[in-house]
Amino acid sequence: MKTLNPILILLVMFLVAKNSKMDGKITKNITIDSLGACQGITCQNGRYFLYGDREVGVMREYKLEKDSLSYQHKEYRFTVKGENIIKHPTGIACHEGLPTFIGNSVRQNEAGTLWKAVINCINWDGFLKTGTLDGNLLRTIDDDACIQGVRPEYVKYKGKWYVATADYGNKANEVRLMDPQALAKATKTSQKGVVVQKFTCSPWVQNLHFIANKGILVLIQNQVEGRKWRLTFLDLQQSITTGHEAVLSVIDTDKPDEMEGFTFTGQASKGIAVSSSRKNNVSFMDFKFGG
Numbered sequence: 001m002k003t004l005n006p007i008l009i010l011l012v013m014f015l016v017a018k019n020s021k022m023d024g025k026i027t028k029n030i031t032i033d034s035l036g037a038c039q040g041i042t043c044q045n046g047r048y049f050l051y052g053d054r055e056v057g058v059m060r061e062y063k064l065e066k067d068s069l070s071y072q073h074k075e076y077r078f079t080v081k082g083e084n085i086i087k088h089p090t091g092i093a094c095h096e097g098l099p100t101f102i103g104n105s106v107r108q109n110e111a112g113t114l115w116k117a118v119i120n121c122i123n124w125d126g127f128l129k130t131g132t133l134d135g136n137l138l139r140t141i142d143d144d145a146c147i148q149g150v151r152p153e154y155v156k157y158k159g160k161w162y163v164a165t166a167d168y169g170n171k172a173n174e175v176r177l178m179d180p181q182a183l184a185k186a187t188k189t190s191q192k193g194v195v196v197q198k199f200t201c202s203p204w205v206q207n208l209h210f211i212a213n214k215g216i217l218v219l220i221q222n223q224v225e226g227r228k229w230r231l232t233f234l235d236l237q238q239s240i241t242t243g244h245e246a247v248l249s250v251i252d253t254d255k256p257d258e259m260e261g262f263t264f265t266g267q268a269s270k271g272i273a274v275s276s277s278r279k280n281n282v283s284f285m286d287f288k289f290g291g
Contacts, residue, residue, distance in 0.1 A: 022233060022249035024271070024287045028067050029280040034075075035060065037276035040151075040207050040261030042092045048263075049092070050274060050282075057086040057104070064265060067284050069272075078102070080133045086120055091151035091207055093163045099138075099184040100124035101163055103150035117143035117150035119165075121184050138184070145189040147172055153208035154180075155217055155236060162196065164210070166219065170203035175217070175239070201245045202232065207261045210236075216248065220262045220273075223252055229259040229273065255283065 032038065035052030042049050048069060051059040057078035062069035078086035090103040101119050108114040119141040126136040143150045148169040155164040155177065162177040177197040178189060186194050204222040211218065215237050221230040231251040238246035257277045264271045269287040 024251040026283045028284045038274045051089045053088045056084040093152035095154040101152045105149040117146045142188040155210040166205040199239045229253040
């Protein structure tokens with residue numbers, strides 16, 4: 001379960017109360033190898049996991065040490081009996097006491113206009129113990145409710161935790177909230193009782209990050225298709241109420257590559273973003289709130 005530094009919580013409260021502009025800048029770039037094209041980052045109880053699409057879908061564990069990530073010599077492969085099950089991991093929804101879900105967006109044609117989205121329910125603790133999905137892949141769910149792609153992340157709405165996901169393209173994009181228990185038993189997301197809330201959102205969403213306890217959902221985006229970084233901070237409850245994203249602040253950077261993932265570090269106003277580039281694919285960011 002994700003926790004926030006108290007100073008960061010105060011900054012977020014100020015943003016919500018004053019509708020202040022939030023600024024962010026990249027302070028350092030580093031290169032993390034052996035991930036293929038990095039597809040995201042998640043922090044679970046102080047452990048940082050980066051995942052990508054090497055020759056097989058892969059996840060590696062890191063420790064935050066000042067302004068760098070130190071590899072902990074722990075690699076996890078999304079395989080069963082050596083077969084590549086999650087080739088293109090696109091989001092990890094992990095929360096204590098709830099099912100763990102990992103997205104997999106599969107390109108169906110060369111032009112990239114047709115996609116198949118799959119959500120995998122896994123035994124997270126078993127996966128971390130054995131390093132593969134052997135015996136740890138619980139269910140594969142067809143995300144046929146999506147428009148393009150899948151990127152699961154746990155969010156809290158009206159006191160209950162849901163699995164949120166979002167579309168990538170530039171037409172009819174949505175953020176959808178799914179009941180995790182119903183999702184864990186489903187064969188497809190269009191089944192009754194799986195999707196419980198949704199709202200429209202802006203395009204090119206690569207991943208999601210939820211700021212716990214304050215109801216802020218961060219859309220991790222590109223400014224244009226596959227290029228240039230954007231972070232959009234939303235009031236989740238207001239977005240659901242209105243049926244459309246309720247934007248608190250937008251941060252654009254001039255970094256030209258494809259942003260894939262982001263997480264706050266738990267330190268006051270500091271975050272880590274990742275891209276699919278082979279070099280300088282991990283960036284440390286500082287944030288500040290203006291009037």
